[in-house]
Amino acid sequence: MSGRDAENAIKQRGVLPETGTGQLRLNLTRRLVAEALGTTFLLIAVVGSGVMASRLSPSDTGLQLLENAAATAAALIGLILMFGSVSGAHFNPIVTLVYRLLGTVRTRDALLYVVAQIVGACLGTICANVMFSLPAVALSTKARSSGALWFSEVLATIGLRLVIHGCVRTGRANAVPFAVGIWIGGAYFFTSSTSFANPAAAIGRSLSNSFAGIEPSSVPMFVVMVIVGALIAYALIRFIFPHNHSEAP
Helix, strand or coil, X not given: CCHHHXXXXXXXXXXXXXXXXXXXXXXXXXXXXXXXXXXXXXXXXHHHHHHHHHHHCCCCHHHHHHHHHHHHHHHHHXXXXXXXXXXXXCCCHHXXXXXXXXXXXXXXXXHHHHHXXXXXXXXXXXXXXXXXXXXXXXXXXXXXXXXXXXXXXXHHHHHHHHHHHHHHCCCCHHHHHHHHHHHHHHHHHHCCCCCCCCHHHHHHHCCCCCCCCCCHHHHHHHHHHHHHHHHHHHHHHHHHCCCCCCCCC
């Protein structure tokens, strides 16, 4: 069943669907611009705050991470509030993938969302680099490659997806911006990988040789592990939250 068919079927039952494309039901072009722009600003926040943190607290890695996490969490809350009704505020190919598996996003739209997110992530990193007088593109030399980090990415992805759908499917969609921001801020500290959980962000961060960077050769396994986490999360969502709150008997 396509995303459109699923939406129509739910509407025929007189209830609202779990939307992955924003409540405003705007055309695809507007949604793609929102996804690209939102992901751009997200990476500006992630990379830019990492650079600023390393300059403000050059001798304290823990404080650098705290500053990076706080800025990222705050930016996420604002961006989801800003673009959530427009595009669903995915900013992450894995978010889009799970919505596609749940049938609320069509395949073509999902693929274009992913392209917009990757372009936005790369553009955001370039903007952050230029903003801090760094080379526009400087491939990171920060290796992030170990079994522990890969396992961390699986767990980080599962947690993020459950946070989102735990809110949406129990009637608390308005809490998603704050729940996601708080979760990501905390996950910077309680996961060994600092919770990338986002293939587009990993690709974008490989273009900055800074605190938030990741060596390009480390990116493929991060992406693989995030996809594994997304598939596990999808199964858990269907098992733990079998119905959207509006579909519950």
